[in-house]
Amino acid sequence: MPASLDIAGFAVLLLLALAVLAPLLRSVRSIQIPLAFSLGAVASLAAVVAGIMTVAAGSVASATMSVGLPGLPFHLRLDPLAGFFLVVIGLVGLFVSIYSIGYVKGYGGVRSMTQMICFYTLFLAGMLLVVLADDAYFFLVAWELMAAASYFLVMYEDEKGENRRAAFLYLLIAHVGALAILLAFGVMAGQSGASGFDGYTFDAMRSAHLSSGWAAAAFFLAFFGFAAKAGVIPLHVWLPEAHPVAPSNISALMSGVMLKTSIYGICRFAFDFIKIFPWWWGGVVLALGLISAVMGVLYALMQHDLKRLLAYHSVENIGIILIGLGLSMIFAAFHLPALAALALVAALYHTLNHAIFKGLLFMGAGAVLHATHVRNMEEMGGLIHRMPWTAPLFLVGCVSISALPPFNGFVSEWLTFQAFLLSPALPHPLLRLLIPLGAALLALTGALAAACFVKVFGVVFLGQWRGHQKPERIHEVGPSMRGGMLLAAISCLLLGILPTWVIGWLDTIPEQLCGAKLSESAGKLGWLWLTPIAHERASYSGPVVFIGILAVVAVTWLLLHVRATSVSRVPIWDCGFVKLTPRMQYTASAFSMPLRRVLGFLFAVREQVEIVPHTNHPALPGSLQYRLRIRDRFWNWLYAPQGDAAYWVARQVGRLQQGRIQIYLLYSFVTLIVLLVFLG
Amino acid sequence: MTHTFAVQLNSLLAALILLTAFALLAQRKILGLVHIFAWQGFFLALSTAVIGYASGEHHLYISSLLTLVMKVILLPYILYTLVRKLKVHRDIDAVVNIPTTMLLGIMLVVFSYHLTAPIRELSNLMTRSTLAVALATVMLGMLMMVTRRHAVTQILGFLAMENGLFFAATSATYGMPMVVELGVALDLLIAAFIFGIFFFHISTTFESLDVEQMAKLKETD
């Protein structure tokens, strides 16, 4: 039986080979796409297998490769934490690869397939390598590979100015983040006490003993860097720009998986490298998580571009994951390992769940985009009649992300609530009072997410078609796209109703990172009942909820269909107003209006209503125009001043450019003289 | 009435005092505010009596009675007639964003809990846990004075602050000496007369009790 590290290595090599071979396959276009993405799926599956094995066994395997710079070989390591993220990347990679076979065909003949395949495989390989890397050098190489590949994928439809702008913004923030991570590694390596270049390995960082000041510097530099990649507010601005313009399969990967690599990084730094930290680190993580969760979902609620809305939900869900991580860090700082394990498992579980349901939702959005060619929700409606497969699958994603039982989003959010409920165990009186308020914010987030997805599903799939083109031209997507979504939807359900198994499998991670296991208490009453701490404390049973609801529904349906009753289909009741048109339906903006009114002070909302009087009679309104503009406040507060400052500096530097050759020669001459002075 | 029961009852009254402090923050109508203020005084008087009974410090009964007369009957009555006379009983105070004020209030309670933690450790009085509530009441009164615009509500905020101080004295040391208490009560009464006079002057000068109007007094340049 091959070792799990070998399987993971095989996955990476297969992906890299695909990237190299893609141009060679260009001539045989008919098989290029199916072959490349099927092999991508195989590689992803291999990563999943490797990850599952590692986490289940709790094994740690490492290898040193002879590649790299002289004296700086690449190190690989596969421990349960890395294994878990392999599963996250691999699962979504698998679904999206299957989905891509059909989706990418849509670009056929218009755009280069080779480019897509090449960067797609490099992107996947980069993410796998980030998780596998065991030294700072290799980690950053992989990190940059991931960032660069995804940059080109965001730029895929590069003739649109919007896409170029989004990609640039993405690259910019990604690099500011990468710089911070580099500095964090520098601090760790510099303080690790290892001689020469040895400090750059993760092993050296693990055994380093940092003073509290340096440790905080390292952690918060890393946290800043990873937060920029994860889209934590206020570093989130690139996310709603880049996700909508990327091809949908790429959005699914970026939102579902790429953001999670930063969660991996934060876990690695906090629990693996530094290990001992004061509680306020967790407090900062928790606070930023709460802000991201609430603001993310509120911004999402205000959007009517389907993919942009989903992008803001990624900000929200990253927030929820950070809430779990922050709680776990707080518990760990107070030496409450069992509670820290619970919160960590909640965070990791949500990481997995979010990867899958957000992947599903982006794939669904891609299917809708594929069929209708619009992203604006206000021009959709009634798609449930035209897309009988996509609609229920998308609905599964909606229910999951809204944290409703029995689907997976509920389980992880419920676990996070349980972690909150245990906060009275903290010895710090102030935290005991403040942390429950966080639970209330999380509840608000969950409820707002539900409101948002009622809006999404209701406006896109229900009601009547609002668009300009004929709805008859909309067709259901092909089998591979349906297949990818179906697999993701099934995973959502399974992860929702079998949490005891998943937690039992995950258990090696908290065991290694927090020093406590959860499965002993979590599965005490058997696989049917999830009891995170003790069954007297709280319990939940996914299977019973699922089967119970199913059973009652089935019995009721049967009982009510014993006697044949007629169902007559009639036109919509129009209250006697005969000219009812689809445009009179509630729109997405109308749906979110009450919440916009109540919580609008958090945004820069500008509403304009313009009534042009009727030509015949001034008292009658002739036409009415409604304009709504909602802007991200952070853009004005944080980014616009910085952008202005950068422009100002650039203009000042620009003065050096005189355009006269003598002046440039003078610069060189002066530089030379200054250098000579220093040398002398 | 057993000792533990008295402690519990006192906790309940403390909670109610805190509730009325928040209700003062949330209430818009002027007359409603006067009623809530009277209730706060009533709970305060009751709490003082309970502490007096449980601790055996019988002078607290007098304080309790004094509170009852002053803060439940006399001051609300004065305010009530003032409000009627000035014809502001229908006024609705413009409050800056009630939910935000409430959240600030909660933060203040948490803060006062944090501040009183060392005292809780040192003290062995049965009322030590209510000290945080007392301090919070003072702070909430202050917050009310900051966020309100109407002169009457500002005075009510001031009086609520005094209630908090009184409560703090009973919880921290079983009350102040009788002389001090009598003095404070007299001061309050005089203050009530003084602000009554001022209300008349403000309302005749500006034809409104909105203190924002006083910004007009500033010399413009």
Added chain:
Amino acid sequence: MSLHPFGIELLQFVLLLGLAPAFAGWVKTLKCLAQGRTAPGILQPYRDIRRLFGKDIVLAENASWIFRFTPYLVFGVTAVAAGIIPLISVDLPLAATADVIALVMLFGIVRFFTALAGMDIGTAFGGMGSSREMMVASLAEPAMLMAVFTVSLASNSSSLTQMVAVMGHAEFVIRPSLAFALAAFIMVALAETGRIPVDNPATHLELTMVHEAMILEYSGRHLALIEWAGMMKLTLFFALGIAAFSPWGIASDGDIGALLLAFGSLLLKLAVGALVMVLIETGLAKMRLFRLPEYLGSAFLLATLGMIAFFILE
């Protein structure tokens, strides 16, 4: 003599299915009495449901399967919740299915799908109802969670049976935290079950409808199921309140005598609870939609004060 736990489970299930319309009828009767109208009698809801089950269904042309599936789902979820909240005994095999938080989320499914069904036909009424319902729910959720949190502090558990067991046997203590939590819970429960002052269950006026607007298009057995589930939900919220705040009398096992006693006390508590609700509903007017944030904000504040009172004073 004692009843097997599964017997209790079945009994409770039947009890709730059967009792819910009577309870709704009782509420209606009390309300009529309070407002000086002639009451239709406690049994009227049964007659309504039977009549609706007998009727044919009229469906809008573009209604999708969501619209037809929702009544069954709403009924199914409510029925599952009925098996979880202890009514007469804590010895329920299914009680561990969900703790209070999961239970609240279960009702979230009902709301989610009812709101979707409201948008399915594509009329402005349905969309309006869904939009308002989701707003109310979003703002009610933090207050609900806070109330649950405060209650769980006292019994150190969020599992209902455990709460009942701990609270039912504790000696009498004045707990300001629980009083606050109860007040908050009542306010939120009024919002969640769509009663005055949040929503008016008896109106079909477009400006004031919330829940009724979403289910306006339903007819026949679909409507019957939704109405029945609505009555069960109302009863369940009362049962939830009883289990969390005054669990005295709920049996700890399947002893027949204890069960009978528990049943008696349940009826008594339900009757009194309904009276309180009717007094609230008669005394207050329905609020404007944009006053609701303040109402629900106050509920949140009360629950938070309860939590604070627990830590500071108890």
